[in-house]
Amino acid sequence: MRPKRDMLSEKIVETLRNAQIEIPESHEIEFIKEEKFGDYASNVLFLLSRKLKKNPQEIGKEVLEKIKDDSDYEKIEIGGNGFLNFTFSFDFLRKELKKVLEKDYFFFDIGKKRKVNLEYISANPTGPLSVVQARAGAYGNALANLLRFVNYDVFTEYYINDCGTQVDLLEKSLIYRIKELKGIKSEFPKGGYPGEYLIGIAQEILEKNLPEDKWRSFLLERIISWQKEVLNKFGINFDNFIYESSIIQYQKKILEILEKGNLVYEKEGALFFKSSLFGDREDRVLITKDKRPTYFLNDLAYHYDKIKRGFEIIINIWGPDHHGYIPRMVAGMKSLGFDTNNFLVILAQQVSLEREGEKVKMSKRGGEFITLEEVLEEVGSDPLKFFLLLRKPSQHLTFDIELIKKATKENPYFYVQYSYARICSIERYGKEKGYDLDKLLEDVNLEYLKTKEERSLMLTILKFKDIIIQAVKEFAPHILVYYLLELAEKFHYFYEKERVILEDLELMKARVFLVFCCRKIIKKILEILGITPLEKM
RNA sequence: GCGCCUGUAGCUCAGUUGGAGAGAGCAUCGGAUUUCUAAUCCGACGGUCGGGGGUUCGAAUCCCUCCAGGCGCGCCA
Numbered sequence: 001m002r003p004k005r006d007m008l009s010e011k012i013v014e015t016l017r018n019a020q021i022e023i024p025e026s027h028e029i030e031f032i033k034e035e036k037f038g039d040y041a042s043n044v045l046f047l048l049s050r051k052l053k054k055n056p057q058e059i060g061k062e063v064l065e066k067i068k069d070d071s072d073y074e075k076i077e078i079g080g081n082g083f084l085n086f087t088f089s090f091d092f093l094r095k096e097l098k099k100v101l102e103k104d105y106f107f108f109d110i111g112k113k114r115k116v117n118l119e120y121i122s123a124n125p126t127g128p129l130s131v132v133q134a135r136a137g138a139y140g141n142a143l144a145n146l147l148r149f150v151n152y153d154v155f156t157e158y159y160i161n162d163c164g165t166q167v168d169l170l171e172k173s174l175i176y177r178i179k180e181l182k183g184i185k186s187e188f189p190k191g192g193y194p195g196e197y198l199i200g201i202a203q204e205i206l207e208k209n210l211p212e213d214k215w216r217s218f219l220l221e222r223i224i225s226w227q228k229e230v231l232n233k234f235g236i237n238f239d240n241f242i243y244e245s246s247i248i249q250y251q252k253k254i255l256e257i258l259e260k261g262n263l264v265y266e267k268e269g270a271l272f273f274k275s276s277l278f279g280d281r282e283d284r285v286l287i288t289k290d291k292r293p294t295y296f297l298n299d300l301a302y303h304y305d306k307i308k309r310g311f312e313i314i315i316n317i318w319g320p321d322h323h324g325y326i327p328r329m330v331a332g333m334k335s336l337g338f339d340t341n342n343f344l345v346i347l348a349q350q351v352s353l354e355r356e357g358e359k360v361k362m363s364k365r366g367g368e369f370i371t372l373e374e375v376l377e378e379v380g381s382d383p384l385k386f387f388l389l390l391r392k393p394s395q396h397l398t399f400d401i402e403l404i405k406k407a408t409k410e411n412p413y414f415y416v417q418y419s420y421a422r423i424c425s426i427e428r429y430g431k432e433k434g435y436d437l438d439k440l441l442e443d444v445n446l447e448y449l450k451t452k453e454e455r456s457l458m459l460t461i462l463k464f465k466d467i468i469i470q471a472v473k474e475f476a477p478h479i480l481v482y483y484l485l486e487l488a489e490k491f492h493y494f495y496e497k498e499r500v501i502l503e504d505l506e507l508m509k510a511r512v513f514l515v516f517c518c519r520k521i522i523k524k525i526l527e528i529l530g531i532t533p534l535e536k537m
Numbered sequence: 538g539c540g541c542c543u544g545u546a547g548c549u550c551a552g553u554u555g556g557a558g559a560g561a562g563c564a565u566c567g568g569a570u571u572u573c574u575a576a577u578c579c580g581a582c583g584g585u586c587g588g589g590g591g592u593u594c595g596a597a598u599c600c601c602u603c604c605a606g607g608c609g610c611g612c613c614a
Contacts, residue, residue, distance in 0.1 A: 414576055
């Protein structure tokens with residue numbers, strides 16, 4: 001038996017199906033923004049009208065005939081332009097609301113326990129994390145939670161490029177600093193990292209009198225643990241940190257597989273992969289003419305490792321500067337025999353920073369650099385997460401440091417938290433008055449919920465499951481954030497008009513039930529977003 | 538030059554698989570509290586959806602073109 005998912009959209013589809021109405025493939029149920037038109041709308045009339053070459057209004061009349069009277073709806077109407085509009089009956093909403101506090105209300109099974117590897121941030125170990133990486137972090141973390149919530153088996157991973165040119169440059173920059181401290185003049189390496197953090201590490205090395213062959217590993221260890229510490233402060237945890245140096249053992253294997261498929265050739269002393277056969281604009285180098293493996297070869301080795309570990313879905317979140325890199329990776333995955341429908345790359349667009357209207361450059365090798373650590377200290381991890389998650393990842397994002405430092409009124413984070421705190425406050429007040437609320441709710445009669453504020457809040461609460469489905473489908477946690485704002489708005493609106501704790505015991509029970517449903521949803525979404533709800537403000 | 542992303546209210550952004558008078562927050566202005574937190578609520582102001590053309594019964598959404606910004610086009614990572 002298919003588990004019931006209790007989505008309002010599903011209810012409508014069921015209604016149409018029961019009435020023997022043909023439902024075309026691209027049928028959609030959407031929320032209606034304008035309350036006066038109804039709650040949910042179906043585009044079925046447009047679709048049928050195109051197919052049957054008939055006016056939507058005419059088809060609508062026939063459809064309404066077939067549906068006849070269904071007491072779960074207050075009304076079903078044909079909109080002016082041809083939408084089929086459904087307004088649920090208050091009784092139906094009451095019946096549905098009753099389910100929200102049940103234990104298994106949050107049961108979803110979209111993922112069916114499929115194994116997902118989600119890799120994100122994966123910053124080079126060459127310096128502090130920036131707010132740019134914080135965006136990918138907040139997004140990746142929320143996406144992982146969201147996918148877990150709908151029953152995917154998600155494994156999060158952070159890839160550390162501890163080999164290669166950038167790390168060499170970092171080491172050279174360190175050596176420059178050590179010499180500097182010793183009073184030896186030397187030239188700063190071209191393209192090196194001028195950040196002051198290297199001076200501290202250089203000092204430590206001198207104090208500990210470490211031998212030169214230990215410098216590099218000490219340096220990497222310092223920076224990586226520093227990055228981990230900041231991630232920890234930000235409230236983002238990974239199931240695994242994986243080192244490039246640990247996967248280079250698969251280089252040979254990759255070359256073997258590609259050779260077997262006749263997908264490599266030598267040219268001008270370098271070894272090329274025929275990625276252009278798979279839609280890439282040109283073939284790509286695997287081994288350079290001076291016989292060094294490229295980053296790409298190691299990346300293939302890393303993904304070979306992911307496949308070998310049995311992941312069915314592989315998701316990478318990359319910065320926008322990597323978009324040109326996607327075709328060759330897709331080509332590689334195909335060559336390794338992985339179904340590329342299950343290989344997803346999500347680009348998190350850049351974050352540009354302003355300080356009082358002036359652009360701030362964000363480059364480790366450049367001058368000014370705003371670290372995640374600095375922003376966390378000023379703003380706090382939860383408001384920052386909320387702010388970053390408010391935008392869809394494909395959107396370029398700018399914010400003013402001074403503005404986010406203020407981060408009080410401007411941040412809708414507090415609007416949502418306040419609604420949660422108010423509900424907790426209601427509970428405390430009720431207990432103070434001597435009511436055992438949990439006990440009282442065992443026998444609640446929702447007939448007492450009658451006002452339009454109550455109805456509006458109920459409907460918004462019940463949209464939750466449809467919102468989750470939509471957010472999963474689009475990999476878009478920001479949809480949850482916007483929903484959360486709507487839910488908080490509906491709650492505040494209700495709260496202004498109606499009291500919850502009052503003399504009329506039956507009415508109080510019904511309203512407590514309502515706000516507890518609301519709280520349960522807010523809490524769950526905040527949990528998905530990686531944000532801790534505040535019981536007091 | 539080619540490719541990708543972006544351009545929506547003064548600011549930051551939703552809406553972009555075509556659909557209802559184009560939305561929210563902030564800012565500005567006006568109003569609301571003997572009662573569970575006023576970090577709230579109500580109202581007003583504010584738009585050539587970058588410009589132009591096209592497809593359509595219907596376009597912010599699709600197509601073409603132009604303009605502006607960002608990013609990429611390494612045998613770097």
